[in-house]
Amino acid sequence: MKFVPVYRPKPSALHSARPGVAASFCASLALVGALYQHPLVLAGALAAIWAAAAGAGVGREVLNALRVALPFALLVTVINPLVYQEGNTLLIRGGEVLGRRFDVTLEATVAGALAGVRVVVIIVALWLMSVAVDPDALLRLFRRVSYRSALTASLATRLVPVLARDATRMSDAARCRPVPPGRLAVARSTLAGALDRSVDLAAALELRGYALAGRPARRRLAWSRHDIRLTTAAVLIVALSVAGRVAGVASVDFYPLLGIDLGPPELVLAVLLMVLAAAPFAGVSARMGVARG
Amino acid sequence: MAEPLVRAEGFTYTYPEATEPGLRDVSLEIEPGTFTVLAGVSGSGKSTLLRAICGLVPHFHGGAATGELSVAGMSVREHGPGDLAAVCGTVLQEPESQVVMGGVMAELELPLEHAGEPPGAVARAVEETALALGVAHLLDRRTDTLSGGELQRVAIAAAMVRRPALLLLDEPTSQLDPVAGDELVWLLRRLNEDWGTAVVMAEHRLERCLPAAGRVIALEESRIACDAPPAEFLSWAADSAPALATPAARLFSQAGLRPLPASVREARAGLRGAALDARRPAAPAPAPASGRPALGVRDAWVEIPEGPVILRGLTLALRPGERVALMGRNGAGKSTLVRLMKGLIEPTRGRVERTGPVALLLQHPGDYLLHEHAGDEVGAEGLAAAGLSGRAEANPRDLSGGERQRLALEVVLEGEPSAAVLLDEPTRGMDRVHKDALAERCGALAHAGAAVVVATHDTEFAATFADRVVLLGQGVTIADASPLEVLGGGWHFSTDVARITDGAALTPDDGAVLLRERLAGAPA
Numbered sequence: 001m002k003f004v005p006v007y008r009p010k011p012s013a014l015h016s017a018r019p020g021v022a023a024s025f026c027a028s029l030a031l032v033g034a035l036y037q038h039p040l041v042l043a044g045a046l047a048a049i050w051a052a053a054a055g056a057g058v059g060r061e062v063l064n065a066l067r068v069a070l071p072f073a074l075l076v077t078v079i080n081p082l083v084y085q086e087g088n089t090l091l092i093r094g095g096e097v098l099g100r101r102f103d104v105t106l107e108a109t110v111a112g113a114l115a116g117v118r119v120v121v122i123i124v125a126l127w128l129m130s131v132a133v134d135p136d137a138l139l140r141l142f143r144r145v146s147y148r149s150a151l152t153a154s155l156a157t158r159l160v161p162v163l164a165r166d167a168t169r170m171s172d173a174a175r176c177r178p179v180p181p182g183r184l185a186v187a188r189s190t191l192a193g194a195l196d197r198s199v200d201l202a203a204a205l206e207l208r209g210y211a212l213a214g215r216p217a218r219r220r221l222a223w224s225r226h227d228i229r230l231t232t233a234a235v236l237i238v239a240l241s242v243a244g245r246v247a248g249v250a251s252v253d254f255y256p257l258l259g260i261d262l263g264p265p266e267l268v269l270a271v272l273l274m275v276l277a278a279a280p281f282a283g284v285s286a287r288m289g290v291a292r293g
Numbered sequence: 294m295a296e297p298l299v300r301a302e303g304f305t306y307t308y309p310e311a312t313e314p315g316l317r318d319v320s321l322e323i324e325p326g327t328f329t330v331l332a333g334v335s336g337s338g339k340s341t342l343l344r345a346i347c348g349l350v351p352h353f354h355g356g357a358a359t360g361e362l363s364v365a366g367m368s369v370r371e372h373g374p375g376d377l378a379a380v381c382g383t384v385l386q387e388p389e390s391q392v393v394m395g396g397v398m399a400e401l402e403l404p405l406e407h408a409g410e411p412p413g414a415v416a417r418a419v420e421e422t423a424l425a426l427g428v429a430h431l432l433d434r435r436t437d438t439l440s441g442g443e444l445q446r447v448a449i450a451a452a453m454v455r456r457p458a459l460l461l462l463d464e465p466t467s468q469l470d471p472v473a474g475d476e477l478v479w480l481l482r483r484l485n486e487d488w489g490t491a492v493v494m495a496e497h498r499l500e501r502c503l504p505a506a507g508r509v510i511a512l513e514e515s516r517i518a519c520d521a522p523p524a525e526f527l528s529w530a531a532d533s534a535p536a537l538a539t540p541a542a543r544l545f546s547q548a549g550l551r552p553l554p555a556s557v558r559e560a561r562a563g564l565r566g567a568a569l570d571a572r573r574p575a576a577p578a579p580a581p582a583s584g585r586p587a588l589g590v591r592d593a594w595v596e597i598p599e600g601p602v603i604l605r606g607l608t609l610a611l612r613p614g615e616r617v618a619l620m621g622r623n624g625a626g627k628s629t630l631v632r633l634m635k636g637l638i639e640p641t642r643g644r645v646e647r648t649g650p651v652a653l654l655l656q657h658p659g660d661y662l663l664h665e666h667a668g669d670e671v672g673a674e675g676l677a678a679a680g681l682s683g684r685a686e687a688n689p690r691d692l693s694g695g696e697r698q699r700l701a702l703e704v705v706l707e708g709e710p711s712a713a714v715l716l717d718e719p720t721r722g723m724d725r726v727h728k729d730a731l732a733e734r735c736g737a738l739a740h741a742g743a744a745v746v747v748a749t750h751d752t753e754f755a756a757t758f759a760d761r762v763v764l765l766g767q768g769v770t771i772a773d774a775s776p777l778e779v780l781g782g783g784w785h786f787s788t789d790v791a792r793i794t795d796g797a798a799l800t801p802d803d804g805a806v807l808l809r810e811r812l813a814g815a816p817a
Contacts (some may be wrong), residue, residue, distance in 0.1 A: 002318065007395070136399035144596050158395045161437040172637055173660035176653045178708035185663040200390035204352050207383045208393065208451065209407035211375030263574045
């Protein structure tokens with residue numbers, strides 16, 4: 001289960017905030033990865049996510065996300081210079097395959113590496129959302145839009161740990177057989193078991209009145225200070241990121257020659273991202289999260 | 294007399310593609326505020342009747358229904374489970390499949406949201422239900438972190454959150470340990486007595502729920518065979534369906550005593566009334582078996598990294614032909630020990646010595662069955678040993694729980710003879726007929742020279758099957774002696790007959806011999 005993000009309630013500002021706000025905060029951090037390819041800004045975004053994760057008490061879980069994301073990043077880094085032949089700085093002179101030359105350039109390699117880092121930023125930010133935002137509460141927001149789809153998604157999040165446990169059990173049972181069974185037989189049986197469980201869950205849903213379900217009523221909750229802080233931070237992160245992008249801050253040119261701006265604006269942008277991400281968790285009361293009384 | 298909550302008249306139902314009806318000509322009435330137990334061996338129709346009352350039959354399962362069955366005036370042929378959920382809460386057997394949301398709070402809110410309740414009413418109903426049913430401390434928990442007992446309580450709370458007049462439960466304690474099972478029955482009794490909720494509960498371990506019940510409906514071959522108060526039901530069972538009689542009732546019946554008791558308390562009072570003292574000095578413990586162990590565990594430690602210590606230097610030797618019941622509360626280390634013996638896990642310190650193959654059957658026999666046909670799982674000999682000679686073409690998923698268990702046991706026994714056979718909680722959800730068959734099979738394996746170890750909470754089964762009981766606690770052995778010594782002198786780990794006879798006998802057969810001696814005035 002280490003490599004599957006699982007939500008666990010914790011007393012932190014992020015966990016205590018309303019789900020829409022907490023999800024928006026995490027999404028604003030992912031947006032930085034989508035908008036920028038500048039190494040300093042991406043490093044700032046990663047540091048910002050880690051600061052938020054540490055503030056929410058899920059630093060270790062987010063480190064697990066890095067283990068999942070890094071192979072993807074490596075893959076992008078390797079594939080990009082093989083696909084893009086642009087760039088003037090030749091690193092490796094490749095051969096000719098099917099009439100096409102395969103050379104590896106410094107520019108394409110750096111572009112691939114930075115694209116990989118962007119992937120890491122987005123995965124890690126969404127991982128933070130998965131481990132710190134209650135999926136039931138989050139999906140309840142969508143139930144007003146598309147009830148059945150949102151409920152199906154809720155069931156899927158519920159089934160992930162259940163099926164993981166089922167798979168572990170089946171693997172143990174396979175080890176207990178005198179002759180280990182073929183993988184196909186185990187896979188088929190696992191699938192059949194998952195289908196059986198799905199039928200049981202469908203019956204349980206029917207018994208909870210699923211057939212009568214309509215659009216749930218809107219809940220009106222007062223805004224807590226965590227909601228206000230996280231919303232403010234999310235709005236500022238989005239505004240800063242979009243404004244910087246429009247203003248051309250942290251621009252990167254890969255081809256034909258590498259050109260990466262490294263000046264005060266980029267440094268300020270990276271530092272501001274970190275400060276804004278950490279700000280909602282500043283102060284003892286925010287770290288304690290859950291209101292007393 | 295109040296208007297019946299449930300009324301059935303000649304209701305017959307057949308599952309799709311089935312050749313025989315799952316329910317035949319069922320006629321009954323269930324009044325508000327009553328506590329009814331459904332009894333019957335596996336496959337007798339208990340679950341089908343409950344699924345019919347809650348509307349899953351025929352709306353979810355399909356099939357053909359004739360006759361009439363109505364709940365609070367709504368015919369189940371016209372109204373599905375969604376409509377009936379307003380008056381009828383339902384909890385099925387498997388706790389893991391009863392809970393549909395990731396969080397406990399969301400689970401309790403879901404039925405109310407389905408019913409279109411406004412947020413304020415949802416919040417209040419969740420709060421009240423959680424407090425009333427003792428799950429308020431679980432509201433912030435994720436459902437995948439709950440124990441089986443906690444999950445089942447949450448499932449009951451979700452079924453009750455709309456305050457239905459009727460609660461249906463299909464073997465709700467079958468997957469729970471005895472403590473969690475007793476707590477659940479206590480909770481149901483409270484629901485029935487304090488809030489007037491009518492309870493209809495299918496259960497194999499009748500001794501657990503008969504004291505709470507006002508009525509027992511026994512099903513045989515999909516028909517109602519007996520519909521009576523507990524005392525009358527026990528008299529009927531003693532004569533017509535011994536497999537359904539409780540240990541206390543069997544004890545009295547075999548000793549020729551009447552009336553048959555519905556509880557241990559009634560049995561003790563009955564003995565006092567007859568001026569019978571069942572006590573006698575305990576038999577001496579059998580001498581420990583000698584010879585080379587079939588399987589030995591020496592000073593074994595299992596320490597979870599960044600977690601608890603499960604086994605603390607445990608030492609245990611199992612001789613060929615021994616039948617050992619491994620007992621202890623949840624978390625005592627039983628399952629870890631059998632996994633260690635098999636080699637599924639390695640000790641962090643100490644060692645395990647095996648003189649031959651070790652067979653292990655874990656808690657879910659279905660996990661062992663991978664093929665489309667039972668005949669593909671084991672050879673003809675294995676099928677015969679499982680009592681499934683005529684069912685080689687059957688899909689293992691279509692077999693009953695007991696049949697699956699027997700087949701899975703033969704799967705792990707295939708190949709050369711095992712030096713030791715280990716079974717982890719094999720009697721969960723099993724009726725007495727299947728338990729007796731399992732005890733017989735284990736006896737045959739021991740007779741063939743294997744050391745047989747059964748990790749179990751089931752004291753009645755341990756008393757029937759074992760010649761040695763090992764009690765674990767905190768990862769060490771806290772008792773290791775004959776069943777009479779451990780279970781006869783136990784407080785929690787004790788059989789009903791031992792409680793009635795103050796530990797002089799463990800099983801109804803032995804207890805009845807003792808009582809007959811007393812009745813005849815013969816010396817002990």
